[in-house]
Amino acid sequence: MKKLLEYMKNKKGAIGIGTLIVFIAMVLVAAVAASVLINTSGFLQQKASSTGRQSTEQVASGLYCSGVTGHVFRFNGKYYDLDRMVMYVTPNAGSAPIDLKEAKLFLTHNGKSVVLKYNNTIEATTGTEDIFELKNYGVINFTEDDYPTTGIVAKDNDGNGGGKDIIEITTNNHKLMALLKQFNGISVTIKSNNSNINANGGTGTLYITSYDDNNMIVQIIDESNSSVTADNNFGSSDWLYIKSNEATWGGADDKQFLVVPLQDNDKSVIESAVINKGDIVAILINVEAAFGNDIPERAEITGKLQPEFGAPAILDVTTPAAYTSEIIELQ
Known part of the structure; x- marks a missing residue:
């Protein structure tokens, strides 16, 4: 019996160490769990805040x-x-x-x-x-086919002894009218594939000469008399290019x-x-x-x-x- 009691007394230290190990393990598990919870809650809080801010912007924005x-x-x-x-x-x-x-x-x-x-x-x-x-940069590049019921006539008035070269546009197409209005009264640069227009193009001042809400006549008058080489009517495939840096609402x-x-x-x-x-x-x-x-x-x-x-x-x-x-x- 005496030896048994001595044996039991010697085991008390082992039991205490085992309990301590279990306790430390529980503390570590709790710490890890707490860390995960804290990180998760922080992430969710930031995500919720971001989502709320985005939702507020979506609702308020406009x-x-x-x-x-x-x-x-x-x-x-x-x-x-x-x-x-x-x-x-x-x-x-x-x-x-x-x-x-x-x-x-x-x-x-x-x-x-x-x-x-x-x-x-x-x-x-x-x-x-x-x-x-x-004013802004504006350009029109069109043929008679682009805007139906439009006619373009080139007049070599200086060659005929009659004054300035003129390119005359007649149209009742309101889309073209709206664009031509942007160039009214200003200097424009012109180019064309028409054989009777100077290959290097020319310059002139564009004026609306006639308007009655349904029809418009515009003349581009070349002060240098160098744009038109001979009188002619544009064909359906002949294009006319007009541009200016001073177009109204170009x-x-x-x-x-x-x-x-x-x-x-x-x-x-x-x-x-x-x-x-x-x-x-x-x-x-x-x-x-x-x-x-x-x-x-x-x-x-x-x-x-x-x-x-x-x-x-x-x-x-x-x-x-x-x-x-x-x-x-x-x-």
């Missing part, structure tokens, strides 16, 4: 239309129909920055819907320039709109066409080119400028009962 101004074409003292519009746009409160290069402009008028995309940004000085007279046509920053302190619009907090921009829309017709009185135009994400800027205007001024407020 554009707002603060007004719409229209331009009525005036010729020889008479007001005709609406041919251009300006849509004033700002970002919504709390909106994330929006890239206008990715925005699409949807317009509907008289049962016809069109979609325009971003073309270019024109820099303007607020308060010192007429927004409807802003680049605003049946497929594209222009952006003008009116308030852009950080230069985000002028440098990258990105609108953010505090910015105000003007969207230049050539509605005559877009719809292939100018807009008469009492007509409705609806649309939206849809950004890549977020709410669109809504446009909903009705033209007045009569056009009595060149610039009109529509919305």
Whole structure:
């Protein structure tokens, strides 16, 4: 018995060490579990915060239309129909920055819907320039087949002893009318594959000489008398190229709109066409080119400028009962 008691007393140390090992193992397991829980909860918290911020931006982000101004074409003292519009746009409160290069402009008028995309940004000085007279690079390259019911005549007036060389364009196609209006009264460069046009092209000043809402006659008058070598009518495959760096709203046509920053302190619009907090921009829309017709009185135009994400800027205007001024407020 004595030996048995001595044996049991000697085992107490072993039992204590075993208990300690089990305890340490439990502590380590608990520490690992706690670490996993802490890391997981931290990750989930950051993920939830990021998701919440993204959701808030998605809900808050978007554009707002603060007004719409229209331009009525005036010729020889008479007001005709609406041919251009300006849509004033700002970002919504709390909106994330929006890239206008990715925005699409949807317009509907008289049962016809069109979609325009971003073309270019024109820099303007607020308060010192007429927004409807802003200049930009513009070009037209067309044949008579491109715009049906269009005729082009070259007149070698200096060779006939009659004065300046003239290229005369007659058309009732409103898409072409809208583009030719951009060059009215300015110097243009011309080229053509027509054998009676100087191979090196020429320059001249473009004037609208006749307009009655359904028909337009334009003359390009060459002061140097070097553009036309002989009188002739253009054939259907003869093309005429017209360009100028001073075209009014050059680049605003049946497929594209222009952006003008009116308030852009950080230069985000002028440098990258990105609108953010505090910015105000003007969207230049050539509605005559877009719809292939100018807009008469009492007509409705609806649309939206849809950004890549977020709410669109809504446009909903009705033209007045009569056009009595060149610039009109529509919305």
